[in-house]
Amino acid sequence: MIIQTFGITKRYKNITAVNHIDLSIEEGKIFGLLGPNGAGKTTLLSMLATLIPPTEGTAKVNGYDIRKEPGKVRASIGMVFQTPSSDEILTGRENLYLHALLYGVPKEEREKRIEDVLELVDLADRANDLVKTYSGGMRRRLELARGLLHRPKILFLDEPTLGLDPQTRQHIWDYIKRLSKEQGVTIIITTHYMEEADSLCDRVAIIDYGEIKALDSPSMLKMKVGKSMIKARVESPNLDYIRGLPYVIKAEAKDGTVTIILSEAGAHIQEILCNLGNVSFVELREPTLNDVFLQITGKEMRVESAEGWAEVYARAGSR
Amino acid sequence: MGRGVCEGWFKMSDLWGIYALWYREAKVFLREKSRLVSSTVNPLIWLVAFGGGLGASISIGGAGYQAFIFPGVLMLVVLFTTIFFGLYVVWDKKIDFFKEVLVSPLKRTSIFVGKMLGGCTDGLIQSGIIILFGPLFGINYTAYSLGLVILFVLLLAMGTTSLGLAIGSQMTSFEGFGLVQSFVILPLFFLSGALYPIDNLPAWLSWITYANPLTYIVDGMRGALLGESSFPIVLDLGVAAAYVAVLVAIGTFAFKKMT
Numbered sequence A: 001m002i003i004q005t006f007g008i009t010k011r012y013k014n015i016t017a018v019n020h021i022d023l024s025i026e027e028g029k030i031f032g033l034l035g036p037n038g039a040g041k042t043t044l045l046s047m048l049a050t051l052i053p054p055t056e057g058t059a060k061v062n063g064y065d066i067r068k069e070p071g072k073v074r075a076s077i078g079m080v081f082q083t084p085s086s087d088e089i090l091t092g093r094e095n096l097y098l099h100a101l102l103y104g105v106p107k108e109e110r111e112k113r114i115e116d117v118l119e120l121v122d123l124a125d126r127a128n129d130l131v132k133t134y135s136g137g138m139r140r141r142l143e144l145a146r147g148l149l150h151r152p153k154i155l156f157l158d159e160p161t162l163g164l165d166p167q168t169r170q171h172i173w174d175y176i177k178r179l180s181k182e183q184g185v186t187i188i189i190t191t192h193y194m195e196e197a198d199s200l201c202d203r204v205a206i207i208d209y210g211e212i213k214a215l216d217s218p219s220m221l222k223m224k225v226g227k228s229m230i231k232a233r234v235e236s237p238n239l240d241y242i243r244g245l246p247y248v249i250k251a252e253a254k255d256g257t258v259t260i261i262l263s264e265a266g267a268h269i270q271e272i273l274c275n276l277g278n279v280s281f282v283e284l285r286e287p288t289l290n291d292v293f294l295q296i297t298g299k300e301m302r303v304e305s306a307e308g309w310a311e312v313y314a315r316a317g318s319r
Numbered sequence B: 001m002g003r004g005v006c007e008g009w010f011k012m013s014d015l016w017g018i019y020a021l022w023y024r025e026a027k028v029f030l031r032e033k034s035r036l037v038s039s040t041v042n043p044l045i046w047l048v049a050f051g052g053g054l055g056a057s058i059s060i061g062g063a064g065y066q067a068f069i070f071p072g073v074l075m076l077v078v079l080f081t082t083i084f085f086g087l088y089v090v091w092d093k094k095i096d097f098f099k100e101v102l103v104s105p106l107k108r109t110s111i112f113v114g115k116m117l118g119g120c121t122d123g124l125i126q127s128g129i130i131i132l133f134g135p136l137f138g139i140n141y142t143a144y145s146l147g148l149v150i151l152f153v154l155l156l157a158m159g160t161t162s163l164g165l166a167i168g169s170q171m172t173s174f175e176g177f178g179l180v181q182s183f184v185i186l187p188l189f190f191l192s193g194a195l196y197p198i199d200n201l202p203a204w205l206s207w208i209t210y211a212n213p214l215t216y217i218v219d220g221m222r223g224a225l226l227g228e229s230s231f232p233i234v235l236d237l238g239v240a241a242a243y244v245a246v247l248v249a250i251g252t253f254a255f256k257k258m259t
Ligand SMILES: Nc1ncnc2c1ncn2[C@@H]1O[C@H](COP(=O)(O)OP(=O)(O)O)[C@@H](O)[C@H]1O
Pocket: A012, A013, A015, A016, A017, A035, A036, A037, A038, A039, A040, A041, A042, A043, A044
């Protein structure tokens, strides 16, 4: 286990931001901390990075105690902060050069590593421009590059795609996956985007009010919740037959649209469509981490998004 | 592949880290040219208007009043440049660039030293520009006087940057800036004999003046530039060195306590 926390806790005046968390994180994986704003993600990360001391409990990062050996912890990690932390008055390259110096990258390797990471995040052609002139996505990429420059064993990414457009976000995800695969870095990422946790992470901890509410792989989490949904437009649905199927939990019709809640829709969609009636339009929705979150905490993580739903549109031409 | 920072690199990497902080400050300083210009023009106006105007009606020192207050104005420039440089660590704490520095393996002491050297560089460049204008105000340099005055400027800059960093590291907002200016910098400046000779002061004022370390620094600079000083140069240098030692110690301590 490359990271282990032992009842780690952070209390502010009238709020417990992180509440006795015990976590173990495996080496070489992408680990996600998923939770709404104010859940305590940044606070937990800041403690692991030795930026703020815990009120209670402790943690081991790369085998070093965060309270006793903060210097060694800091040498093992890279961190990309939630808010932009590049120096605007400097160029991208200068920022990286500074970072290389701060982290003691050996002199003869600096140039090469800077070129390598610039290449990795596609910033080579803008490296000599002031960061002031970069877009949000470019800054993010620069910070990712910076986090990697000293080849840390562990990389903390605090909301790496916050406020980026979907295309840039996808781009950053690709970089992160590549890093994990090619460099073998252990990556801890915090996010409040379901899709991000879902598509990136090997394991996800759902965090709310400073506590871990669930921890598993995204697919296992979804499996536990286990509910898929089929929506179909049907002229005269054969609801009674559908309700009789063993894996169907609920089926109802309203305004010509049938909604069926069932387990493992993928495996059973064929049988349902064949027996439902004259279907003109079908939508299949697999469970999302949002459902998981809803079930565990009793509230929606956020309402605005439809992205990431596994949607299958099919036109059933049955006459 | 060597991941992380291996132990053997430790000392060396701290030096590089100090260099990194200095490099950043120097770049930022040189890129903000408007700041450079305005903080050069103000002291020159002082010298021309205040020195010229008052100098026309009083006679202090052999070389004229403008030359007499020249070391004082030099000191003023260094004081303001470096104290505010130090205080700006409040701002650093707010922008996330500094978090980047704090999360690096660099020791707090090294961060302090890097910052302090940055402040010294600012102070040296700023005062260097004023020194260039010296001959216009009746100052004639020799290698000895120039070397000595730069040494005093450097010590003053080191101490005052440390003072600024010490205060700034404990502040949480900019509100304290005005207080520091009114209750630290200006009293230290006006009670240092920067603008008047200290030999015939009333007893109460002379005690305060003698207790003020800046008195000795401006006296040393004046001794170097004009050959007129109230104390032996060794005493002046000694006090300047003590000023640095005490404030660097306080600053280092404050940085370690900084959150
Ligand atoms: N310095 C602080 N002082 C007081 N409260 C804080 C401080 N930092 C964070 N908090 C509070 O702790 C809680 C967790 O914050 P944070 O870790 O930033 O959440 P997240 O990153 O998950 O959005 C929030 O309620 C926040 O207001």
